Amino acid sequence: MxxxxxxxxxxxxxxxxxxxxxxxAGTASAHAAVIGTDPADRATLTQAPARVSATFNETMQSAFAAMTVVGPDGNLWSTGAPQVRDAVVAVDLRPLGPSGTYTVNYRATSADGHVVTGSWSFDLTVSGTGTPGPSAAVLAPPPAPADDPPxxxxxxxxxxxxxxxxxxxxxxxx
Incomplete structure (x- = not known):
């Protein structure tokens, strides 16, 4: 017995x-991902865009969204707060200045609460006459999101x- x-x-x-x-072992929950940018990553432009945007594969929250554009001179060329509409996060630009590589940095929160960060760049081949914002060096980088525990x-x-x-x-x- x-x-x-x-x-x-x-x-x-x-x-x-x-x-x-x-x-x-449930279904995997993927984080939000960028599926398109305007201008496209590594695009070569002869004319400065009035705004930049990132399109994600899911709806994004407007709270805590951040998007900046840093020029080849190390200054900020974005102006105003980012706008979030459904799956698109965008920010307006000042009239751009020197030719060279402009880097767009973003930080956004997806509908499920996960923070997504990243960047892309584009090249401006013709200098503009715009006036830059403050130096990007004065901005503290956003804290890195913590990974989910295993x-x-x-x-x-x-x-x-x-x-x-x-x-x-x-x-x-x-």
């Missing part, structure tokens, strides 16, 4: 371990707890 109780406890533990490992330690802990409970229950019966 004792052998059957131990075998039953081991079988129940194995079934629970398999069930927990499968239950923890799930596997929780699954392992749950499996160990269930296994220990089954072992204890089987041992107590004898």
């Amino acid at each position: 004792q052998f059957l109780a131990r075998w039953f406890a081991a079988a129940v533990t194995a079934v629970l371990l398999v069930a927990l490992s499968v239950a923890g 799930v596997w330690p929780f699954i392992v802990g749950a499996c160990v707890a269930v296994g220990a409970a089954a072992w204890w229950a089987a041992r107590r019966r004898t």
